[in-house]
Amino acid sequence: MSITLVIVSTALASTFGASLATFLIQKYYDRRLEYYFNSRLEELKANLNVQGDIKNLIISKRLEIYPHIAELIYRLRNNLKEMCQKDPLTLEQAVDFLRFAEEYTEQIYSTRLYLERDRIFESLHNYKGHILTAKNSLLDWIYLTRDKPVKNTKSINKTMSQLREVYSHLDHQHRRLIRKLTELTQT
Amino acid sequence: MKKIPVLFLVSSDIDLKILNDSPRFLLYCFFSLAAIRYLENSSSRVPGQQLQDFLSKKIRRVKPLYLIVHLGLAFERYPVEFLNAVLDIKSIFPEIKMGMDKSIEYMLQGLEVLDTSSEKNKLLDRLAQNQSVFDMDKETAYLVGCLH
Numbered sequence: 001m002s003i004t005l006v007i008v009s010t011a012l013a014s015t016f017g018a019s020l021a022t023f024l025i026q027k028y029y030d031r032r033l034e035y036y037f038n039s040r041l042e043e044l045k046a047n048l049n050v051q052g053d054i055k056n057l058i059i060s061k062r063l064e065i066y067p068h069i070a071e072l073i074y075r076l077r078n079n080l081k082e083m084c085q086k087d088p089l090t091l092e093q094a095v096d097f098l099r100f101a102e103e104y105t106e107q108i109y110s111t112r113l114y115l116e117r118d119r120i121f122e123s124l125h126n127y128k129g130h131i132l133t134a135k136n137s138l139l140d141w142i143y144l145t146r147d148k149p150v151k152n153t154k155s156i157n158k159t160m161s162q163l164r165e166v167y168s169h170l171d172h173q174h175r176r177l178i179r180k181l182t183e184l185t186q187t
Numbered sequence: 188m189k190k191i192p193v194l195f196l197v198s199s200d201i202d203l204k205i206l207n208d209s210p211r212f213l214l215y216c217f218f219s220l221a222a223i224r225y226l227e228n229s230s231s232r233v234p235g236q237q238l239q240d241f242l243s244k245k246i247r248r249v250k251p252l253y254l255i256v257h258l259g260l261a262f263e264r265y266p267v268e269f270l271n272a273v274l275d276i277k278s279i280f281p282e283i284k285m286g287m288d289k290s291i292e293y294m295l296q297g298l299e300v301l302d303t304s305s306e307k308n309k310l311l312d313r314l315a316q317n318q319s320v321f322d323m324d325k326e327t328a329y330l331v332g333c334l335h
Contacts, residue, residue: 112263125259135335140210143210152210158208
């Protein structure tokens with residue numbers, strides 16, 4: 001065997017070896033990349049599913065909670081309006097208002113995570129502040145009318161004027177709050 | 188007739204005129220401190236220190252027999268700072284009758300949202316040692332009703 005043949009065959013063998021090694025390495029990295037991208041894709045899909053689930057949960061919670069809060073806002077305002085317009089107001093009306101007030105407070109606190117997320121908690125909390133004032137005035141009214149109402153006429157009138165003042169705040173705020181809650185339910 | 192001072196620790200300012208004029212509370216005189224302003228811009232390193240300082244000052248001035256604590260926005264946004272300040276006040280002024288407007292379960296629920304477990308655990312330990320802050324006599328419970 002001539003020396004040239006040996007050199008040529010050695011060169012060919014090493015070229016083949018190098019090509020084979022390159023091919024195998026390339027294949028290996030192709031596989032690694034494919035695996036990496038597939039697993040990332042699966043992760044993203046899972047994330048999208050979770051996000052979709054959260055979105056659906058929020059939408060269903062809004063549908064479940066917000067119309068009821070809107071209804072309570074409306075009822076509290078209407079109830080107070082009737083009490084301010086009718087003279088004398090009745091104990092039943094006062095008790096109804098106190099019941100709605102309690103329900104409203106409980107609702108906004110128990111669902112505050114959703115309400116905070118939708119940036120409406122603070123306005124609803126502000127509405128609650130006026131309701132608390134009305135509640136304290138109504139309890140005063142009950143206290144004053146329980147015995148010797150004639151003797152307490154002046155104080156009863158003062159309580160009624162406090163209630164009218166609270167009504168003006170509720171009347172001013174209730175439409176905006178109901179509109180906002182309705183919009184959130186529809187989105 | 189000397190009226191009994193009652194201090195409300197609330198989140199933001201409230202109108203006390205109705206309560207101070209109320210025929211139901213002729214024996215009492217109401218004061219309040221809005222907590223959120225001392226928590227929002229607090230530069231203090233100790234959680235709730237600024238609130239505690241202002242609350243202490245107010246207590247020294249007003250000398251309330253009752254401290255009624257509202258667990259509202261201030262507690263929800265800054266639970267650690269708020270509760271630390273309240274518990275510190277209880278230890279500085281043990282003679283004050285304290286009332287909370289929500290249950291201990293509600294408070295624990297509020298702490299669930301905390302990320303840092305060390306802070307939470309420290310606070311839970313303090314709460315466990317000071318459980319008496321949740322015990323209220325009949326009169327304190329009646330005053331707590333003003334905030335419901």
